[in-house]
Amino acid sequence: NAGVMQNPRHLVRRRGQEARLRCSPMKGHSHVYWYRQLPEEGLKFMVYLQKENIIDESGMPKERFSAEFPKEGPSILRIQQVVRGDSAAYFCASSPDKRTQHFGDGTRLSIL
Amino acid sequence: SQQGEEDPQALSIQEGENATMNCSYKTSINNLQWYRQNSGRGLVHLILIRSNEREKHSGRLRVTLDTSKKSSSLLITASRAADTASYFCATATIYAGGTSYGKLTFGQGTILTVHP
Numbered sequence: 531n532a533g534v535m536q537n538p539r540h541l542v543r544r545r546g547q548e549a550r551l552r553c554s555p556m557k558g559h560s561h562v563y564w565y566r567q568l569p570e571e572g573l574k575f576m577v578y579l580q581k582e583n584i585i586d587e588s589g590m591p592k593e594r595f596s597a598e599f600p601k602e603g604p605s606i607l608r609i610q611q612v613v614r615g616d617s618a619a620y621f622c623a624s625s626p627d628k629r630t631q632h633f634g635d636g637t638r639l640s641i642l
Numbered sequence: 643s644q645q646g647e648e649d650p651q652a653l654s655i656q657e658g659e660n661a662t663m664n665c666s667y668k669t670s671i672n673n674l675q676w677y678r679q680n681s682g683r684g685l686v687h688l689i690l691i692r693s694n695e696r697e698k699h700s701g702r703l704r705v706t707l708d709t710s711k712k713s714s715s716l717l718i719t720a721s722r723a724a725d726t727a728s729y730f731c732a733t734a735t736i737y738a739g740g741t742s743y744g745k746l747t748f749g750q751g752t753i754l755t756v757h758p
Contacts, residue, residue: 534684561744572730572748573685586745621684628744629673629734633684 532556534624535604536634543612544642551607551637555624562605563631564597567619576620579605609639617641648731648749656757661718663752665731666711672734674707675746676716679728688716688729723758 535554543549555562560581565573566589575589579599590597594612599605609616619638623631648665655661667674673692677685691698691707691714698705704717718725732746 536684563744563746565746565748570750572750573732573746575745575747578745623685625744630675630687630690631744631746632687633677635682635684 534622534632534634536620536622536637538637539635540638540640542640542642545613546611549609549612549616549639551609551620551622551639552604553607553622553624553634554604555622556626556632559624559626559632561625561628562599563623563625564605564607565621565623567621567636569618573621576607612639612641614641648729648752650752651750652753652755654755654757655721657721657723659721659756661721661725661754661756663716663729663731663754665714665716665749667714667731667733667747667749668712669733669735671709674705674714675732675734676703676705676714677730677732677748679730679751681727685730718754721754721756723756726754726756728753 537552562579564576567573577590577597578586582601594610596608617640619636621633621636623633625631671693673690675690676688678688679685689700689705691705702719707714728751730748730751732748
């Protein structure tokens with residue numbers, strides 16, 4: 531059973547471009563969480579999704595950020611018109627039961 | 643101060659010694675979890691302790707939870723160089739109605755360095 535797969539591992543974008551981060555949860559996991567980690571800090575919750583539904587997006591910036599978890603395919607975190615402050619590591623976690631979360635290795639986003 | 647604060651921020655010990663990390667939190671919780679993060683990698687789940695439990699063991703790990711003080715500790719016994727990593731506590735909040743849908747609030751982490 532493969533773990534949580536995130537791609538790309540590293541993503542470089544120029545200011546104003548779009549960033550798309552993908553997360554394939556573990557098989558059988560219907561709960562997906564996205565977190566952001568700034569250097570030297572802990573993870574900050576962004577959004578929680580179940581298949582096709584956003585359950586809690588209280589940690590998402592109101593503008594430019596969106597997330598989806600379609601019936602088929604990976605969960606996508608999309609950042610439009612990126613700015614320098616979006617540079618961070620973005621982690622996805624999946625869970626079968628909303629308790630133990632299994633994390634991917636993250637996508638490190640760098641904005642030039 | 644924020645939910646899930648760990649102390650110390652950094653801990654440096656020799657192989658074979660024990661390492662103790664503490665975590666404090668503010669809100670009512672459903673459970674508290676400890677994770678390890680190696681440099682450049684994702685988080686690895688170590689142990690979960692429920693709010694009605696006081697102590698839990700897993701191999702060389704021992705976790706305690708004191709809900710009256712809103713604090714937890716992680717003890718790693720007989721540390722190894724491979725234990726070098728950042729350690730985070732995370733709390734799952736209880737919402738009205740007693741539900742928790744797993745949203746985790748992480749502390750800043752403790753950087754543990756174990757010297758061979």
